[in-house]
Amino acid sequence: MTSPALQFLFDLVLKMALTATIVVVISVVVERSGPFIGALIAALPTAAGAAYIILAFEHPPDFIAASAVGSAAAAATVSIFALTYTVLAQRHGLMFSLGVAIAAWFVAAAALRLVAWTPLSATLLNVVVFGLTVPLSWRYRTSGVPAKFMRTAYDIPLRALTAAIVVATVTTASYSIGSFLSGVFAVFPIVMASSVIILHPRVGGVASAGMFAHAQIALNGLWLGFLVVHYLVAPLGVWGAFGGGLTVCVAWSGALWVTRQF
Numbered sequence: 001m002t003s004p005a006l007q008f009l010f011d012l013v014l015k016m017a018l019t020a021t022i023v024v025v026i027s028v029v030v031e032r033s034g035p036f037i038g039a040l041i042a043a044l045p046t047a048a049g050a051a052y053i054i055l056a057f058e059h060p061p062d063f064i065a066a067s068a069v070g071s072a073a074a075a076a077t078v079s080i081f082a083l084t085y086t087v088l089a090q091r092h093g094l095m096f097s098l099g100v101a102i103a104a105w106f107v108a109a110a111a112l113r114l115v116a117w118t119p120l121s122a123t124l125l126n127v128v129v130f131g132l133t134v135p136l137s138w139r140y141r142t143s144g145v146p147a148k149f150m151r152t153a154y155d156i157p158l159r160a161l162t163a164a165i166v167v168a169t170v171t172t173a174s175y176s177i178g179s180f181l182s183g184v185f186a187v188f189p190i191v192m193a194s195s196v197i198i199l200h201p202r203v204g205g206v207a208s209a210g211m212f213a214h215a216q217i218a219l220n221g222l223w224l225g226f227l228v229v230h231y232l233v234a235p236l237g238v239w240g241a242f243g244g245g246l247t248v249c250v251a252w253s254g255a256l257w258v259t260r261q262f
Contacts, residue, residue, distance in 0.1 A: 036260065038211045040253040042192050043218035045225060049246065051186040052229075056238045063179045064238050068230040068245075070112075070183025073122040075223035076129035077108035078189050082212040082219070083133045085196065086140050089205030097205060098196055109184050117180070119227055126223045133216050140206075140213040187222065221252030 045052075048071060056064055085101035115121065177185070192212065199208040225245040232241035 036211075036214045037257075038195070039214035040218050040257060042195060042211065043215050043222060043253060044249055045187070045222060045246070047188075047190040048186045048222075049242075051182075052242065055182060055186075056242070059179070061233045061238050063182075064241070065230050065233040066179035067183035067186065068226045068233070068241075069117055069119060069122055070180040071187045072119065072183075072223040072226040072230065073112055073117045073125055074109060074184040074187045075219060075226070076126050077105050077112070077184075078187055078192075078222065079126075079129050079133045079216060079219055080108045081105040081189050082192065082215055083137055086137055086209040086212045089196075089200065089209040090140065092205070094197065094200040094205070098193060098200070102193065105189065109188075112184060113180075119230055122223065123227065126220070130216065130220055137213040137216045140209055183226075187226075218253055218256055221249040224252060225249035 052064065052067070055067060059067075081101050081104060084104040085097050088097035088100055117125075192215070195211070196208055199211075225248040228248045229241045229245035232244045236244065
């Protein structure tokens with residue numbers, strides 16, 4: 001029988017490893033392919049997926065279904081986070097831009113607790129929020145490959161370490177807090193924040209913010225996917241619901257990529 005402490009450490013290491021891997025991939029892709037492709041990848045439920053896999057082993061299906069509603073509503077807070085950083089990064093440095101963006105996320109997440117969210121109300125929230133953030137972000141979109149920079153031998157390990165620290169902090173703060181808040185913290189923008197920490201000092205605020213501006217439309221796949229998870233848990237079980245939700249997220253990003261080719 002594994003002790004609770006060892007199980008907690010195992011879960012923590014797993015989430016840290018998964019998130020660190022995707023952060024490294026995203027930052028390299030953005031460097032080589034530009035902000036649009038990086039945005040499509042960043043908008044996928046990578047860290048959230050890792051969190052939900054662990055939650056599925058620890059909680060019953062009803063908990064997962066309820067958490068998915070929290071994650072769907074919290075997708076709007078990720079959009080607010082992205083817009084805040086995008087605007088501030090045009091003129092300010094990393095610490096101020098990212099710090100204010102994270103603060104905005106926490107304020108928005110705290111406000112979510114004032115409402116008893118349902119799938120319908122979460123949908124309406126996202127329609128309103130993205131209806132504002134998408135056009136407001138449009139002018140900040142950049143295209144093409146960012147300027148090249150020299151990569152040191154420590155660059156890749158530092159990317160993984162940055163992501164690991166963020167995951168450890170968020171996981172510790174959000175452990176055992178109930179279904180709704182578990183869903184909210186599952187979509188805390190770990191991957192996006194970690195990518196900015198890596199990219200902003202190297203390619204500049206305008207280029208790194210360009211990824212966030214492109215991500216606004218792609219992030220709609222996030223709340224759509226979690227709503228699918230909520231509704232599929234009962235008929236298909238947790239793992240079938242996860243598969244359906246992930247399919248929706250990937251299909252949404254894929255459709256955006258195909259549309260851009262024409």
